[in-house]
Amino acid sequence: MNGDWAKTLRREWISALSLASLVLVWQAVAMLVGDTLILPSFLQVLVALEASWKTLIFQDLPISLLHFGLGMGAGVLLALPLGMGMGWSRHMDRLIDPMVEVIRPIPPLAWIPFAIVWFGLTHESAGFIVFVGAVFPILINTYVGFRSLPRVFVESAKVLGATSNRDLIRYVAFPYALPSIAGGVRIAMGISWMCLVAAEMFGVSTSGLGYRIWSYYYLHKMEYVLLYMIVLGLLGLFIDRAFRYVVEERMLKWRAGLTQ
Amino acid sequence: MVAQACTNMALLEIKGVSKSFLAEGKEMVTLSDVNLSIEEGEFVCFIGPSGCGKTTLLRIVAGLETPSSGSVMLEGRPITGPGPERGMVFQEYSLFPWRTVLDNIAFGPELKGEAKEERYRRARIYLKAIGLESFEQSYPHELSGGMKQRVAIARALVNHPKALIMDEPFGALDAQTRNIMQAELLRTWENKKKTVLFVTHSVDEAIYLGDRIVIMSARPGRIKEIIDINLPRPRNRTSPEVNQIRDRILQDLRSEIKV
Ligand SMILES: Nc1ncnc2c1ncn2[C@@H]1O[C@H](COP(=O)(O)OP(=O)(O)OP(=O)(O)O)[C@@H](O)[C@H]1O
Ligand SMILES: [Mg+2]
Numbered sequence: 001m002n003g004d005w006a007k008t009l010r011r012e013w014i015s016a017l018s019l020a021s022l023v024l025v026w027q028a029v030a031m032l033v034g035d036t037l038i039l040p041s042f043l044q045v046l047v048a049l050e051a052s053w054k055t056l057i058f059q060d061l062p063i064s065l066l067h068f069g070l071g072m073g074a075g076v077l078l079a080l081p082l083g084m085g086m087g088w089s090r091h092m093d094r095l096i097d098p099m100v101e102v103i104r105p106i107p108p109l110a111w112i113p114f115a116i117v118w119f120g121l122t123h124e125s126a127g128f129i130v131f132v133g134a135v136f137p138i139l140i141n142t143y144v145g146f147r148s149l150p151r152v153f154v155e156s157a158k159v160l161g162a163t164s165n166r167d168l169i170r171y172v173a174f175p176y177a178l179p180s181i182a183g184g185v186r187i188a189m190g191i192s193w194m195c196l197v198a199a200e201m202f203g204v205s206t207s208g209l210g211y212r213i214w215s216y217y218y219l220h221k222m223e224y225v226l227l228y229m230i231v232l233g234l235l236g237l238f239i240d241r242a243f244r245y246v247v248e249e250r251m252l253k254w255r256a257g258l259t260q
Numbered sequence: 261m262v263a264q265a266c267t268n269m270a271l272l273e274i275k276g277v278s279k280s281f282l283a284e285g286k287e288m289v290t291l292s293d294v295n296l297s298i299e300e301g302e303f304v305c306f307i308g309p310s311g312c313g314k315t316t317l318l319r320i321v322a323g324l325e326t327p328s329s330g331s332v333m334l335e336g337r338p339i340t341g342p343g344p345e346r347g348m349v350f351q352e353y354s355l356f357p358w359r360t361v362l363d364n365i366a367f368g369p370e371l372k373g374e375a376k377e378e379r380y381r382r383a384r385i386y387l388k389a390i391g392l393e394s395f396e397q398s399y400p401h402e403l404s405g406g407m408k409q410r411v412a413i414a415r416a417l418v419n420h421p422k423a424l425i426m427d428e429p430f431g432a433l434d435a436q437t438r439n440i441m442q443a444e445l446l447r448t449w450e451n452k453k454k455t456v457l458f459v460t461h462s463v464d465e466a467i468y469l470g471d472r473i474v475i476m477s478a479r480p481g482r483i484k485e486i487i488d489i490n491l492p493r494p495r496n497r498t499s500p501e502v503n504q505i506r507d508r509i510l511q512d513l514r515s516e517i518k519v
Contacts, residue, residue: 155324156354160368160419161344167371175358254358254399 037084040223045230048223055212055233064208066123068196071130073186078131079138080181086139087146088169097126108132108195115204126196126205133195134188141184145177182247189243193236193237209235269336270297271320271455272423273451277330278480279316290316292480293331299422301453305460305470309516313481314459316459318425321457322348329379332498341349347416351428353408361411362387362396367395368419386414389448406437413445417447423455442468446493463509467502468495477516 023042030041040048049056085092111132119125149172157172209228216224219223248255267448279291292312298304306314319325321332323342332339335348355364362383363370369379387393390410392403400408409429416424430438442465449456460466466473470489477484487509491501 141393152350152352152354153356155342156348156350156356157367159322159344159346159348160415161371163341163343171367171371172356175356178358234292254401 033092037220037222040226042110042180044223045227048221048227052224052227056228059207060209060212060228061231061235062195063123063205064200064210067126067200067205067208068130068192070123070127071196072134072185072189074127074131075134075138075192076185079135079184080142083139083142083181084146084169084174084177087143088165088173093143100136104136108191109198109202112199112202112204115199121204121206123205126199126208128235129204130192130196133192137187137191138181138184141180141187142177146173148180149173149176179252182243182252185247186240186243189239190236191238194233197232271302271335272296272298272457273333273336274298274317274321275331275333277317277320277327277332279313279325280328281319289480290321291327292482294481296474296483298455298457300422300431300455303449303456303458303471305458305467305473306476307460307466307473307513308476308481308484309478309513310461312476312478312516314476315427316481317476318348318427318457318459321423322346322425324348324414344371344419345422346425347419347421347423348425349409349416349427351414351431353400353405353412353432355403355408355411355415357400360397360399361392363402364400364411365415365418367415379483382418383414384434386418390414390444404437405433406441409433409441412443413448417448417452418455418518421454423457426456426458428459428461430465432484438465443494445469450493463473463506463513464497467491467505468497473509475512484516 027042030039030044033039036044083097086096087093108129113127115128117124119128153176154168154171157168162168162171196208197210197213199205200208201214205211209232213225213228213232216222216228267423274294274296277291277294278289280287280289282288294317296304306317308314316325320327321339323339323346339346355361356367359367362380364373365383365386366379369382371412374382384393384396387396390413392407392410395403395407400411403411413426413429432440433441445456448454456469458466458469460469467489473487473489474483475485475487476482487505489505491499496502
């Protein structure tokens with residue numbers, strides 16, 4: 001047990017050193033600059049954290065996660081069945097693909113005015129922008145996963161007694177496409193995270209991490225802005241890692257031989 | 261009564277089967293008027309030049325392809341689509357990579373709604389028969405080529421098929437593994453008295469395995485000759501009789517390729 005710990009520690013040592021030097025350089029440069037407006041120092045950010053952690057953790061964080069969850073949830077709920085349908089049936093592909101291709105290139109943030117008109121300054125409104133960012137990567141990866149299904153798997157399943165489309169999708173196409181779908185969700189989470197901050201900043205919301213960044217900027221409290229930036233970065237990293245851990249290490253063990 | 265009527269009827273009846281494909285706007289005849297009846301428990305090997313339609317014929321029997329004309333009957337009933345009563349083993353590896361070995365074998369029973377315990381119990385019997393008990397929880401990518409095909413055979417057999425259709429199942433294996441797999445397959449076949457349709461490119465394999473060898477000719481594919489192999493089993497791979505049959509088949513195939 002102790003040996004394991006020591007090993008991990010040694011392995012993490014260089015990463016820790018790297019981060020420590022970043023903080024040191026940052027602190028030194030900030031002290032040289034000597035202007036909080038231009039570059040707050042590490043210590044100033046720590047003071048800001050000390051002063052605002054309650055709002056951060058109990059108000060802004062849950063609200064942003066709510067927006068994120070709403071959008072991602074709606075995105076998965078729409079994109080998954082749609083991508084599966086388009087990947088499975090040529091007819092559905094021909095019918096829906098043109099719509100997708102026309103709407104997809106519109107940057108998600110361009111929807112902000114309509115989000116406000118349709119939903120007002122609500123959580124749904126911010127969720128909607130997240131949703132627009134999430135839906136296409138999931139849709140496309142689901143589609144691609146279904147389309148690349150080798151014929152031999154479908155035929156094996158048929159010969160083993162899976163004859164209905166429902167069985168073939170449930171037992172063959174979906175599990176086969178799952179890694180691709182998971183990849184799509186991961187990309188979607190990255191894009192949505194950016195959309196979330198922008199949407200909260202530009203008025204689709206009256207709370208949340210992005211909203212707070214913007215209001216601190218108005219007050220020229222740049223050490224708070226930086227604090228929130230760091231929180232957003234760490235949170236994004238954490239969400240991605242957690243997703244990878246849960247999905248790739250547990251659900252997609254069978255991929256090990258195919259990807260490496 | 262029905263069973264009585266069936267006794268003097270072949271298990272599988274291929275009647276006047278032809279198949280054409282459209283290739284670049286032109287109709288290409290792949291199979292032309294193939295007639296063959298296969299008795300229950302028979303081991304029939306198919307051999308012929310590449311592209312003569314062996315795979316196509318087996319796919320028609322499996323129900324994965326429909327004949328352009330003619331029909332295939334299993335126990336007097338026409339085949340209209342794929343089904344678990346005709347198991348198929350493909351040349352390419354066809355195990356589901358996202359399922360463990362056990363779950364691959366239990367796939368057919370799972371579709372039928374068999375309870376977890378029951379389907380695993382049955383799958384384990386087959387797993388044991390192929391000697392891979394210790395690979396129960398492995399994924400296909402952790403198996404060698406020979407192991408994969410063993411599992412594929414077990415996965416088909418667990419459904420109790422009336423016929424086992426095999427399209428060059430050992431084609432990708434090395435000679436050593438291939439010999440072992442042939443012997444194993446024969447043991448299974450003798451135990452279960454399954455009807456087997458087996459495509460191969462190897463004359464030796466055909467002679468070692470088959471009760472009958474169907475030699476096909478190319479363009480359009482049709483049955484050229486059917487050779488009965490009445491040698492006792494287990495067969496010696498190099499006995500004079502075997503050599504004689506091999507020469508005859510090779511002669512046949514050579515004349516095919518020249519044409
Ligand atoms: N789906 C298809 N569409 C068009 N042509 C096809 C199709 N399937 C098979 N063919 C053609 O039918 C012919 C016979 O193919 P088949 O695969 O049955 O031959 P085979 O005897 O199994 O050959 P091999 O020994 O190389 O496996 C080939 O010329 C092939 O191109
Ligand atoms: Mg073939």
